[in-house]
Amino acid sequence: MSTATDMDAGPAGTFPAALVELANRFGDQEAVVAPEGRITFAEFVRRCDELAGAFAAAGLQPGDRVGILLPNGLRWLVTMLGAQRAGLVAVPINTWYRSGELAHLLGTAGLRLVVTDAYVFGKDMLAELGAAGYPEVFAPGPRAEGYLGALIWPAAQTFPPAAVPGPAPAHTAAPDDIAMILYTSGSTALPKPVPLEHGKLLRNGRAMGERMHLRPGDRLWFAMPLFFGYGACNALPVALTHGVTLCIQEKVEGDKALEFIERERCTVSYGLATAVRALLDAPSFGSREISSLRTGPVGFNAEDKRLAIEGLGISEACAAYGLTESYGFVTMTDAHDPLEIKLHTQGTVLPTQRIRVVDAAGAVCPPGVTGEIEVRGCVIDGYLGSAEINAGTRSADGWFRTGDLGSIDADGRLAFGGRWKEMLKIKGINVAPLEIEGILSGHAGVDQVHVVGLATPEGDQEMACVVVPKTGWPADEAQLVHELTEYIRGRAASYKVPTRFVVMDARSVPQTHTGKVSKLKLREMLEAAR
Structure with missing residues (x-):
């Protein structure tokens, strides 16, 4: 066995040292369950x-x-x-x-x-x-x-x-x-x-796992691609810092995933919203015993979070906000936070991170006011390559500019507001798609909702809304569109009512290779259908 780390020097600072530490503590316990087999630490x-x-x-x-x-x-x-x-x-x-x-x-x-x-x-x-x-x-x-x-x-x-x-x-x-x-x-x-860097990956991994209350012996289900940040710089360092068994599948397949989770008694779910829906939509859902699932990160909007927490029974799930450049998450709710906090915020900042929200002039916004999210702490110093690739990524005083919108309340909890570049200009007024999606997801007939902006000849934007109705919803397409129009009209200003609704089957909604809905492809589809 490797002895490349001093086990008395405190928490391991590199991936190999962390693995050696786990082998010294839990050598005969399972480290990985994967398509190629099982191995101990x-x-x-x-x-x-x-x-x-x-x-x-x-x-x-x-x-x-x-x-x-x-x-x-x-x-x-x-x-x-x-x-x-x-x-x-x-x-x-x-x-x-x-x-x-x-x-x-x-x-x-x-x-x-x-x-x-x-x-x-x-x-x-x-x-x-x-x-x-x-x-x-x-x-x-x-x-x-x-x-x-x-x-x-x-x-x-x-x-x-x-x-x-x-x-x-x-x-x-x-x-x-x-x-x-x-x-x-x-x-x-x-x-x-x-x-x-090794050290930042592990420091943030420890902090993320602590918010989820992970413990040795937990078993983490992961079927999203490991090559993206959600796997490589999030799930992996979380597992290495908490003695968690990685239960890995090559890809998300509803029935196979449910059988796998049941057989392996997985306790931690690391699935994005599309993975959650794949499990819930699988024919064998309800016949598989997956009550072992306890915690794990959940989606951005309230409906996606509710599906994971109430639909899959992940009662100690954690809402979170982060990006690859921040070594995983920046903010998280605690596993034991009340449901309403998890549904409507992304939690408070991790001890390894700092966060602020600023206006267009760079001034820090008061509590509850939306602006651009900036972060420091376990954050990259810069992208590799020329200075051009890093242009505009830092504020004058050195904070990393995420390009994301959000607000921080008086209790220090972040409410995510979407991507700055996804903001719509409707009749000259900025509108956040996430706000409209959040309203419409509360309608009883809506399973998924995705809002995008389509360019107009006048240089403005038309707000288009793609809706996936819940299975078995009795209203026909025209009736559903009418209901949704009236639903949002009663809950938001008139300029926030989409001018175009498109009802779509869930299988027709384009996705990225990471399993996220591709708004770029959605926009292209809608533009081509004009």
Whole structure:
């Protein structure tokens, strides 16, 4: 077993050290349940050490970057922690990327190696990498520099066949070293590389887990992509700092997920709103015993939160606000907060973070007044790359500008108001889509509601509202639209009433690869249908 950390020096400051600490405390307990099998904490450390030795034998040096192009599972986790054990930087890669997107990432990330499989979700990875300009396949033998190629790791193998075992290097990462680089999923621009340090990841992971009241032996269900922030810089450090078993599935599939949660007795749910709906809509929901679910993060709007808390029975769920650049969450409710606080706020700031809301001039807003959210604390110093990529991301006094809207009440609780760039200009007045969505989600016939703005020839915007009715709702489309128009008219100013309603089936609502509703694609669909 690795001894790269001093167990008497306080909480571990790096991912490998945290894993060693867990192995020393809970060696024979399950660390991971995944498609490739199950491993204990002690076995997890052994496999990471073995892969770290193979990386060193291949000539990789501390600070070099290794791409992870694999589905959720043991191979993904061992590659992440094995690279970090060797002092390397892990770069998770979106498995949905095609050659053009891979070319951008590999060209900007400076990867020396990509760990992948021959096929991922039916896609020929070597062909995609070749089309991206990186056709090399890894061959044994140390090389001090240059791209080493794609290291193929089949799911049936516990170790990549082409890798050469070697002793784990004595060097390991330091708390202020970069643990991983995540690429944000921008909707209108190329993804930005976000560098995340070991120490900040673990400090914020501890704080997040404490708000959820996690304890050793908890079992965390995760089926969203690990390569995004919700997995890599949120669920993973939370698990590593609380002795939690990671129960991993490759993707969200309602009936399979319910069976998995029941069988594994999962206690922590890490599913976004679309995952919650997938469970609730699954034919076997109601026949599966999932009462073991106790806590976990829930969505932004009140209806999504209610579905998780009351629909799935996650009574100690936590509302939260955060972003990849802030190492996970910035604010959270406590697991034991009253339901109304969870439904209508994103909680108070974590002890690792600072938050403020400012107006257009940069002045701090009074309690209850909406402005732009700015954060400090466990926050990145900047994106990797040129100064241009960081332009406008900091206030004059050094706070990170999130581009999100919100207000903080007199008790210090944040109410999220949506993205600044999603604000609509209706008859010259700013309107927040989240406000309208919150009102309409209270109608008994509404399952989902999504508000977007469509450009008008006059340079203004038309407010369009996509509605997914609840299954079995008796009103026809025209009647439902009439009801919704009158419903919001009685609860908001006239300029906040959408001028266009579109009733849509849930399966037709476009999603991003992370399982979120894509408002960009929704807008494009509605524009094309004009």
